[in-house]
Amino acid sequence: EVQLVQSGAEVKKPGESLKISCKGSGYSFTSYWIGWVRQMPGKGLEWMGIIYPGDSDTRYSPSFQGQVTISADKSISTAYLQWSSLKASDTAMYYCVMVRGDILTGYPDPWGQGTLVTVSS
Amino acid sequence: DIQMTQSPSAMSASVGDRVTITCRASQGISNYLAWFQQKPGKVPKRLIYASSSLQSGVPSRFSGSGSGTEFTLTISSLQPEDFATYYCLQHNSYPPTFGQGTKVEIK
Numbered sequence: 001e002v003q004l005v006q007s008g009a010e011v012k013k014p015g016e017s018l019k020i021s022c023k024g025s026g027y028s029f030t031s032y033w034i035g036w037v038r039q040m041p042g043k044g045l046e047w048m049g050i051i052y053p054g055d056s057d058t059r060y061s062p063s064f065q066g067q068v069t070i071s072a073d074k075s076i077s078t079a080y081l082q083w084s085s086l087k088a089s090d091t092a093m094y095y096c097v098m099v100r101g102d103i104l105t106g107y108p109d110p111w112g113q114g115t116l117v118t119v120s121s
Numbered sequence: 122d123i124q125m126t127q128s129p130s131a132m133s134a135s136v137g138d139r140v141t142i143t144c145r146a147s148q149g150i151s152n153y154l155a156w157f158q159q160k161p162g163k164v165p166k167r168l169i170y171a172s173s174s175l176q177s178g179v180p181s182r183f184s185g186s187g188s189g190t191e192f193t194l195t196i197s198s199l200q201p202e203d204f205a206t207y208y209c210l211q212h213n214s215y216p217p218t219f220g221q222g223t224k225v226e227i228k
Contacts, residue, residue, distance in 0.1 A: 035217075045157075045165065045208055045219040061216040062122070095164065105153055107212045111164045 004112035022096030029077035030054035033099035127220030150213035
């Protein structure tokens with residue numbers, strides 16, 4: 001069974017750094033893109049970016065370019081989403097997703113369980 | 122980026138009602154359109170893929186249609202467990218983009 005298991009909820013202060021993780025299992029981790037989706041409290045779903053763990057090719061949606069860093073460690077089948085300096089507006093649920101298909105037409109399935117990030121002073 | 126305009130943003134309906142939600146793409150996306158259901162505190166669940174194909178295990182009261190720029194999700198007879206927020210997603214070109222969501226509430 002294909003599974004994505006994300007790291008646990010985080011509570012951070014503005015200005016702190018953070019790295020959350022997403023571990024894939026049940027499939028060839030290096031053969032599928034992994035994406036990240038943000039959902040702010042009470043709001044909709046936003047695509048943040050995507051990485052191909054096989055060669056670390058990474059693309060960002062324009063709204064998130066420069067705001068976050070996506071990376072992967074294929075040796076442990078884990079993708080990461082990180083911030084160097086959190087803001088209160090980064091408070092959200094973050095989902096990782098496996099992308100079935102190529103980068104242009106692939107669709108997200110399955111989804112991780114989500115990581116809630118709360119940034120508050 | 123392709124913009125997905127979903128309507129309505131919210132609606133009230135009764136059990137047994139027929140419900141239709143629409144998504145319009147800012148440019149043609151062929152049939153690269155999926156529909157997701159999200160309940161509070163839960164992970165989005167895919168209902169429909171390729172515009173009209175029903176995900177395995179999803180009740181047949183859900184159906185999707187459309188191609189190009191206009192798409193619809195229909196629930197033929199709304200059930201209590203269907204009260205949720207629904208999102209469309211285009212994956213014809215990168216980045217994938219979601220509609221803003223439709224919250225279906227109990228009348």
